[in-house]
Amino acid sequence: MEKFIPILKNTCLFAGVGESEISAMLSCLQARLRTYKKGEYVLRQGEHIDDIFVLCEGKLHIQRDDYWGSRSIINIVSVGEMFGETYAAPESGALMNDVLAVEESSVMFFDVKRIITVCPTACRFHSLVIQNLFFAISEKNRQLMQKLGYMSRRTTREKLLAYLSEEAKRHSSSEFAIPFNRQQLADYLSVDRSAMSNELCKLRDEGLIKFEKNKFSLFLKREI
Numbered sequence: 255m256e257k258f259i260p261i262l263k264n265t266c267l268f269a270g271v272g273e274s275e276i277s278a279m280l281s282c283l284q285a286r287l288r289t290y291k292k293g294e295y296v297l298r299q300g301e302h303i304d305d306i307f308v309l310c311e312g313k314l315h316i317q318r319d320d321y322w323g324s325r326s327i328i329n330i331v332s333v334g335e336m337f338g339e340t341y342a343a344p345e346s347g348a349l350m351n352d353v354l355a356v357e358e359s360s361v362m363f364f365d366v367k368r369i370i371t372v373c374p375t376a377c378r379f380h381s382l383v384i385q386n387l388f389f390a391i392s393e394k395n396r397q398l399m400q401k402l403g404y405m406s407r408r409t410t411r412e413k414l415l416a417y418l419s420e421e422a423k424r425h426s427s428s429e430f431a432i433p434f435n436r437q438q439l440a441d442y443l444s445v446d447r448s449a450m451s452n453e454l455c456k457l458r459d460e461g462l463i464k465f466e467k468n469k470f471s472l473f474l475k476r477e478i
Contacts, residue, residue: 290355312359
């Protein structure tokens with residue numbers, strides 16, 4: 255676990271906490287490290303959890319399959335990001351989504367009760383970690399509202415434009431790469447892949463975008 259301490263230091267959960275303090279807190283927080291192969295489930299819908307998780311290596315998808323097998327990607331988890339905090343409250347219920355490793359991944363588990371309760375040894379930075387957890391949950395709520403903004407659009411075209419616009423703002427550039435392939439993007443926006451591909455081609459032909467695989471360029475008018 256020690257090799258991942260520099261990654262933990264840069265997470266929202268341990269913001270402001272030094273590497274030596276994190277090392278000392280791992281035992282207090284009952285940290286455990288688990289590895290997953292590509293295609294292996296980290297968590298399954300219907301499970302009950304008592305932990306908060308940080309991805310230390312790899313990449314995960316938070317996703318949901320309906321009764322007929324149609325998949326929606328709720329979110330992606332990149333290295334250094336936390337997940338599972340939505341279920342931190344007592345009696346929060348079973349997981350509503352699956353968490354799948356899309357690459358070989360390493361995940362750190364932290365006992366949520368140990369995080370939200372200051373330990374008897376009164377770790378110097380424990381209260382800061384609790385504060386960070388609150389801020390992280392607030393940020394996840396903001397991201398959820400952002401995605402609801404995409405989903406509220408009526409057409410595939412509108413959803414695509416809303417998503418690509420936000421990605422350009424997030425990267426502060428009209429040229430950027432997205433973390434999805436075509437099928438994953440369709441699953442994320444809950445649209446048909448063929449219909450989405452058609453709309454992408456139309457937007458390209460209209461001179462509004464240019465793309466190659468997962469790399470996009472946006473234009474205010476016909477410039478290509």
